[in-house]
Amino acid sequence: EPGEIEDALTAHPDVAQAAVVVREDTPGVKRLAAYLVPSEGTLISAAAIRRTLAVRLPEHMVPAAFVALDALPLTVNGKLDRKALPAPRAEDFTTGGERRAPRYPSERVVHAAFTEVLGLPAVGIEENFFDLGGHSLLAMELLQRLRADFEGDLRLPDLLARPTVSALAEFLVDRLVDAALGDPPSCSA
Structure with a gap:
């Protein structure tokens, strides 16, 4: 209310x-x-x-x-x-603090998904998706988009544990590298 x-x-x-x-x-x-x-x-x-x-x-x-x-x-x-x-x-x-721009291609892809799904013109790479107005329905939309962009399985616990552009991009890149090297995928935590 x-x-x-x-x-x-x-x-x-x-x-x-x-x-x-x-x-x-x-x-x-x-x-x-x-x-x-x-x-x-x-x-x-x-x-x-x-x-x-x-x-x-x-x-x-x-x-x-x-x-x-x-x-x-x-x-x-x-x-x-x-x-x-x-x-x-x-x-x-803003969630407070400095609003930093994406530094790497992976961060740019995740950043674009955050800004589009949240409907915001700017999002800092260290700002929390949920603090910026993200909720469960928007989270599912974000995950669907990132699954297509990164061609991999991405679940809600992955986002909950890494709700920033920088953390999620790093996680996704690590999973891609693991998959390329034939390592078993890391589990959500």
Whole structure:
């Protein structure tokens, strides 16, 4: 429920007001977006708020995007004007830290799959698929695409254990090398 997420957000000392909505800015991809008004004299740290919510809420209830606003838009009746909330920008989906670009061909392939499936213009190679709004249905779509790109068996536990572009690309390359050398495939862990 958005109200439960909003309550958890406003319990954070840096958040004065919050609104949570389900957005479908990319057709077929629904994500939770949190709109936050900071407490006076504070700055919103999406990474810190995300960590706090991850402790209090189930993973599927942690918003994918955190948008800081000076004030929540209101209707003439003084209620939240959900239609006036802006679409999140690419930087609103960041999980904190530096957003690094892919370095190797394998990372570029996995990166392209992440950005397409998540419907985001940019994804850092160390950002977690699930923190960026990925969920079980998108995970299955990602796995299907990567199975075709890497011509191999890839399962959900593989992604859960390696939810970043860099870790998943390294895992997939290692499996390709093992297969080429005739080594038995490594197991999921």
